[in-house]
Amino acid sequence: MPEGHTVHRTANQFNELFAHQPLEVVSPQGRFTDSARLISGHDLVSARAIGKQMFLLFDNDLTLRIHLGIYGKWNYHKRDNADSGFPDPVGQVRARFSNHTAAADLRGPTVCEVITKDEVKLVEQRLGPDPLNPNPKNREAERFIGRVLKSKTAIGLQLMNQDVIAGIGNVYRAEILFRAGISPHTPGNTIPAEQLQAIWDDSVKLLKVGVATGVMITRDELFKKRPKKADRYFTYKREGLPCRVCGTNISIELLATRKLYWCAGCQS
Numbered sequence: 563m564p565e566g567h568t569v570h571r572t573a574n575q576f577n578e579l580f581a582h583q584p585l586e587v588v589s590p591q592g593r594f595t596d597s598a599r600l601i602s603g604h605d606l607v608s609a610r611a612i613g614k615q616m617f618l619l620f621d622n623d624l625t626l627r628i629h630l631g632i633y634g635k636w637n638y639h640k641r642d643n644a645d646s647g648f649p650d651p652v653g654q655v656r657a658r659f660s661n662h663t664a665a666a667d668l669r670g671p672t673v674c675e676v677i678t679k680d681e682v683k684l685v686e687q688r689l690g691p692d693p694l695n696p697n698p699k700n701r702e703a704e705r706f707i708g709r710v711l712k713s714k715t716a717i718g719l720q721l722m723n724q725d726v727i728a729g730i731g732n733v734y735r736a737e738i739l740f741r742a743g744i745s746p747h748t749p750g751n752t753i754p755a756e757q758l759q760a761i762w763d764d765s766v767k768l769l770k771v772g773v774a775t776g777v778m779i780t781r782d783e784l785f786k787k788r789p790k791k792a793d794r795y796f797t798y799k800r801e802g803l804p805c806r807v808c809g810t811n812i813s814i815e816l817l818a819t820r821k822l823y824w825c826a827g828c829q830s
Contacts, residue, residue: 563632566729567772569611570694572636574773576609576618579638579664585620586660590651597676598657600624613692613728615673617682625682631672639665692728693765694773703762710750710758717753718746718817718824727762729769733798736823737780738764740796745829746822781806797823 587602589595605621618626628634639648641663648665651658657668668674677685690709691702709726710717720726721735730738739746742761744753771785772778779785779794796806801814801823810827 563731564614564630565731565734565769565772565778566611566613566692566694567769567778569614569616569630569729570769570773571776573609573611573616575638576606576616576659576666579666580606580659580661581608582606583661586658587626588658590655590658594657594674597626597674600676601626611692611729612686612689612695613724614731615685615689615728623679624676625679626676627673627682627685628668628671629673631670633669634671635669637667637669639667688725690723690725690727693762694729694769697766703759706762707755707758710753711755712751714749714751716747716817717744717750718748718822720750721761722818722820727765730765732820733778733795734765734768734780736798737778737795738768740825740829741780743828746817746824797825799823 582605584603585601585606587598589598601618601620601622601624604624607619607621609616609618611617614629616628618628620626641648648660651667653669655667655669656671656674659666659668691697691705693702695702697703706727710720713720718735718739721730721738722732735746738761741764742757744757744761768778768780775785775788777794779789780796781789781794784794797812800812803812804810805812805825805827808825808827810825813824813826815822
């Protein structure tokens with residue numbers, strides 16, 4: 563499942579390709595045909611992301627909410643010239659978005675629905691704060707801290723809860739907690755507010771690197787490089803290997819059916 567930085571990159575790409583232009587929306591698969599008619603031909607006002615969800619606002623005040631889930635993905639096409647067409651859709655394309663220069667095919671999303679302004683607000687109220695979105699007067703960080711402190715649930719579970727913080731997935735969860743030196747099993751309500759603020763700040767830092775580079779890199783010394791995947795992380799998918807800091811073998815376990823990677827030495 564894509565983590566938050568990927569969805570923000572997709573929103574940025576949609577704005578570059580389609581914003582402030584009429585957008586044709588069709589459903590080659592057929593499952594989205596009726597909803598596509600509600601927005602097709604209208605100008606795309608803006609694309610934005612909150613965590614793992616993308617919102618496409620159209621000039622008729624309707625919004626398309628998209629959540630890729632585990633299996634969703636995008637494919638893009640560009641016209642070489644005005645006379646060339648786009649390739650025919652291949653496979654189960656839920657929706658194709660196109661203008662005179664580019665097209666984007668959406669496959670396998672968990673959510674693809676047209677909603678009203680009021681329905682958008684309800685989704686926004688439910689979702690936790692997104693480290694990549696504006697944080698005026700630290701209010702979004704405070705909202706994150708408040709939600710964590712209300713629950714005894716382990717911090718390793720809370721960081722994966724999109725109602726607590728939006729955009730963090732399994733990779734960032736493991737790496738952020740390692741960088742903070744906090745055990746994933748620590749009850750959220752026992753973590754000092756200043757440590758939670760540091761977790762928030764580090765989430766902002768790492769997700770911005772992900773947006774800029776297109777990949778998840780969590781080792782500071784590699785931010786400006788293009789490291790191999792095996793070198794990008796401290797703990798993620800390094801089970802049984804020595805910790806890069808203390809030498810303790812990295813642990814793996816299942817926490818709420820998801821693989822959890824952590825260092826018992828550094829995160830005691």
